Amino acid sequence: MARVVVDVMLKPEILDPQGKAVAGALPRLGVHGVTDVRQGKRFELTVDELTDERLAEIHDIAEKLLSNPVIEDFEVHVEQDS
Amino acid sequence: MRIGVVTFPGSLDDVDARRAVDFAGGEAVALWHGEHDLRGVDAVVLPGGFSYGDYLRCGAISRFSPIMTEVVEAAGNGMPVLGICNGFQILCESHLLPGALIRNDARKFVCRDQRLRIENNRTPWTSEYADDAEITVVLKNGEGKYVADEDTLDRLEGEGRVVARYLDVNPNGSLRDIAGVTNERGNVVGLMPHPEHAVEDLTGPGTDGLAFFTSAVAALLRA
Numbered sequence: 001m002a003r004v005v006v007d008v009m010l011k012p013e014i015l016d017p018q019g020k021a022v023a024g025a026l027p028r029l030g031v032h033g034v035t036d037v038r039q040g041k042r043f044e045l046t047v048d049e050l051t052d053e054r055l056a057e058i059h060d061i062a063e064k065l066l067s068n069p070v071i072e073d074f075e076v077h078v079e080q081d082s
Numbered sequence: 083m084r085i086g087v088v089t090f091p092g093s094l095d096d097v098d099a100r101r102a103v104d105f106a107g108g109e110a111v112a113l114w115h116g117e118h119d120l121r122g123v124d125a126v127v128l129p130g131g132f133s134y135g136d137y138l139r140c141g142a143i144s145r146f147s148p149i150m151t152e153v154v155e156a157a158g159n160g161m162p163v164l165g166i167c168n169g170f171q172i173l174c175e176s177h178l179l180p181g182a183l184i185r186n187d188a189r190k191f192v193c194r195d196q197r198l199r200i201e202n203n204r205t206p207w208t209s210e211y212a213d214d215a216e217i218t219v220v221l222k223n224g225e226g227k228y229v230a231d232e233d234t235l236d237r238l239e240g241e242g243r244v245v246a247r248y249l250d251v252n253p254n255g256s257l258r259d260i261a262g263v264t265n266e267r268g269n270v271v272g273l274m275p276h277p278e279h280a281v282e283d284l285t286g287p288g289t290d291g292l293a294f295f296t297s298a299v300a301a302l303l304r305a
Contacts, residue, residue, distance in 0.1 A: 010184075014229065015255070017189040065146070068139055068175065070182040071229060 002050035003080040004058050008067045009040040041066075050078060083302040085295075086113040086123035088153070088169075090144050094131035095166065095278060102278040103127070106295030108302075115147040124302045125162040125206070126153055128169025130222075130276055140183060140225050141171030150176060162206040162298055163270045167223055170262070170272035179263055179272045180238070181230030186223065187255025195287040196221035196275050197249040198261050202242050205264050206301035207271045210293040217290035220279040221253055228256040228263075228274065238263055245271055 010016050016038050023037040043066055047054055059076055067074040085103045087110055089096045100110035111123050115133075120126065134143040144150065150172070157163045157178050165173035173179045186192060197218050200211040211217070230238070235258055238244055246262035254274070262273035277291025 014184065015187060017185045017187060021189055065138070065142065068142065068182055070174070070180075071184060 001080075002047050002078060004045045004047060004050070004055070004076060005079045006043040006045065006058065006062045006066050006074055006076050007040060008043070008062075008072050008074045009038060011071060011073055014071050044079070083108045083125070083299045084111050084121075084123045085109070085125045085127060085298060085302075086111045086120060087127045087129055088113045088115060088149055089129075090115040090131070090133035090147065090168075092131050092133040092135055093129050093168070095129040095276065096131070098276075099127045099129040099166065099278045102281045102292065102295045103298075105281045106292060106299050108295065108299045113149055115144065115149050118148045118152055120149070120152050120156060124305075125164070125298050126156065127278075128153070128163070128165040128172050129278070130167030130169060133168055133172065136168075136225070139171075139175065140168060141173075141175040144168075144172045145175040154178060157265075157270050160267060160269050162301060164207045164294065164298070165270075165272040166276055166278060167226070167274055170274055171225070173270060173272045178270050179265055180234050181228055181263065183223075183225055183274070184227050184229055185225045186227055186253070191222070191224040192226070192253045193220075193222040194251075194253060195219070196251070196253060196261075198246045198275060199249055200246055202245045202264060202268075204242075205245060205268045205271050205297075207294050207297050208245060209301055210297040215293075216249060217293075218280070218287045219275045219277050219291045220286055221275040223254060223274055226254040226256065226274045228254075228260045230257065235260075241266070243268075246273060246275070 280291030
């Protein structure tokens with residue numbers, strides 16, 4: 001079993017209203033040192049066996065389904081391989 | 083003229099869209115997301131709503147439904163396709179239209195009667211509008227901010243592919259006030275506001291939306 005993580009973030013030039021809302025709430029918690037918050041998505045994919053083909057496949061679905069390349073960037077990394 | 087309206091799990095405005103087609107003198111045909119069957123229709127409407135609960139991204143999962151394989155192929159062959167609101171999001175996710183729809187800049191769901199200018203009346207969905215017609219239809223969205231890179235926006239404007247633009251108020255932060263766009267061929271149109279809610283005086287702000295549907299009926303009669 002292996003776990004592959006796909007992180008998806010809005011591209012830097014895309015305004016993130018959710019992140020802004022979170023940032024706006026921080027002062028109410030007494031936190032003043034955080035200047036910006038960006039909110040993203042994390043996908044954890046569990047696979048039986050991690051082969052090069054499987055990893056290539058995961059890159060493919062990260063690009064086609066998990067992210068929208070018009071507005072988002074993604075990163076794939078293997079978290080756990082046992 | 084048979085105009086299909088696709089129902090996805092979570093579609094809301096499919097019944098109104100079918101009704102608008104009937105009002106316009108067309109024959110509305112209910113299509114189901116889970117089938118590979120367009121039932122011989124001449125045009126397709128992807129209605130508004132929250133297909134698949136807007137999970138992942140609005141329209142992202144609907145794009146991979148069986149009916150969309152057929153819609154993408156038919157659109158490539160020139161069939162008129164109109165995506166309204168969630169339907170617009172699905173068309174962008176399907177790469178039938180450029181750009182994407184993201185959360186409103188004001189972080190609020192917006193519901194209002196919205197003035198628009200129809201800037202391209204050469205599509206099969208807008209041909210019954212006068213040049214630069216100004217209309218009022220319902221707008222209701224939480225993720226309606228149209229975005230694309232600068233080159234794409236320049237190209238859309240340069241090629242006259244901005245179908246509709248917001249007037250008076252930009253309700254969601256859409257770049258360059260864009261409310262609707264079309265593809266290169268002009269047969270696929272995506273629109274964030276809802277013309278299907280403005281087809282009779284009894285409900286909605288008037289009947290300004292009806293011409294989207296009479297245009298399609300007229301275009302299909304000409305074809």
